[in-house]
Amino acid sequence: MKKFDKNKLILALAAPLLAIVAALVITSVIIASTGGDPFHAYEVMIDFGSKADSQVWIINKATPYYLSALAVAIGFRMNLFNIGVDGQYRIAAFFAAVVGGALTLPGFIQIPVIIIVAMAVGAVWAGIAGLLKVTRNVNEVISTIMLNAIGASVIGYFLQDGRLAEKEGNLIHTPYLPDSAHFFEIPTTPKPVYGFVVIAALAGAAYWFALNRTRFGFDLRTVGRSESAAQASGVSVKRMVITAMLLSGAMAGLVGMPTLLGVSYNYGTDFPTGIGFTGIAIALLGRNNPVGMALAALLWGFLERTGTQLEFEGYAQEIVGVIQGVIVLCVVIAYEIVRRYGLKVQQRKVGEELAAQARKSDKAEASA
Incomplete structure (x- = not known):
């Protein structure tokens, strides 16, 4: 003991x-x-955040934030700064929506296919940065930022009426997913909680287990602390870099799934952006710990939810x-x-x- x-x-x-x-x-x-008055502001935030509808909103908002933080944290654990999670989850969600909208299969097949496509596209997009790093020594910060811009351009090209999208009023979006692709919800009052919160929890558990209870996790943390020591112990640093980026991108592919499978059921011009950059802050706030990041994601959702109420109370909107x-x-x-x-x-x-x-x-x- x-x-x-x-x-x-x-x-x-x-x-x-x-x-x-x-x-x-x-x-x-x-x-x-x-x-x-700071004390009044805190009182307003606590009162409004404790309401049932606010709690549901916070959990639903925290779910993609948490997945984004997990994607960032995988890289952080070996000193890789994957700044491209935002682009990775967006292009992953786009092509997953295209594939899902073109298929009509039973739900137990349709949903896994969409999720696998999203994770595969996210992994490939992040893997490009990993490959550039190990072959051409391109800094992953620069390459992932550039890939964000390229991804946005690719989406912009295909997200046009007559290509891979259709027009509905003033919005352009991919074809709607069939009913079989709608993810389950957890019935709560007054609104349901996204069922994808279960997937997020499982992803957090898998992240903890892989990093703390497997040889891969030990090698990843070793490379993060000292590449020379890891190399001397027989670990292939280049292989670990590519593997970590692939896993980070695959996790990033899940970020857009709560919205795609539970809210919008398509990818359109109004699809949420910026979640990847929020994930960086949450990963830092949670110290790359799965429980810490979960609490940080909930805190972030709480601040965003209660911030709207502060505006009604006369506080500056930038205060949040x-x-x-x-x-x-x-x-x-x-x-x-x-x-x-x-x-x-x-x-x-x-x-x-x-x-x-x-x-x-x-x-x-x-x-x-």
Whole structure:
């Protein structure tokens, strides 16, 4: 049995507590500087966010955010910055919608086909960046950002009446998915929760298991900490880079599925964008931990939901964006401060133990 380490527990709790306190203080100062009452603002947010319809809205909003954070976190765990999740999930959802709209199969076949197509397209799109990195040493930040633009252009080309889309009023979208492609919902009051929240939970569990209980996860984390050490131990760094990008893209392919299979049932010009960039903030906020990212996604949804109510109360509409940014910065800074402090404490402890051993050795030599 491992010995209970009180100092380690204190440090683990210190980081989130420091981040919360700092975020509350800074946010309160910002709200007060705009002429608002921060305590009233928090009261409004809590009251509105605790309503049943708000809770359902928050969970539904957090589902794609969480999947996006998982996609980003896979790369983060080995120091790969997949900034292209936004483009990956959009092009994946587009082609999945095209394939799904062209097929009419039983639901237990139709839905898996659509999901597999989305994951395959997302993986291929992210895999291009991985291939460029290992073959031409192209930085993945640059390549994924450029692929976002290319993906948007590809969608724009095909999303035209007479090509892979059709026009309905002022909107252009892919053909509607058949009823068999409609994903199940969890009946709640007053509105249902997306059934895809179950898939998101399973994806989070798979992410945790793969990274913490498999050889692949160990190799991935090893490459993230030291490529040279991983190479020396027999791990193919290039293969891990491509594999990680493929997995990240496949996970990104799931991001648009809650909307495609549960809300719009097609891909149109009004399909949600920007979720990939939100996933970066949530992955940072959750420290790449599946539970932490789930809580961060719910917090993000809570802030977006209650932010609309703050506008009705006379607060500036930009205040929610400011709060989100402050929280992310406070979490990153707080964890870094605690990490450095913990490292210094550990070094001091090792130094004291070495000094004690040296004194003991000197006494033994003197007595001899």
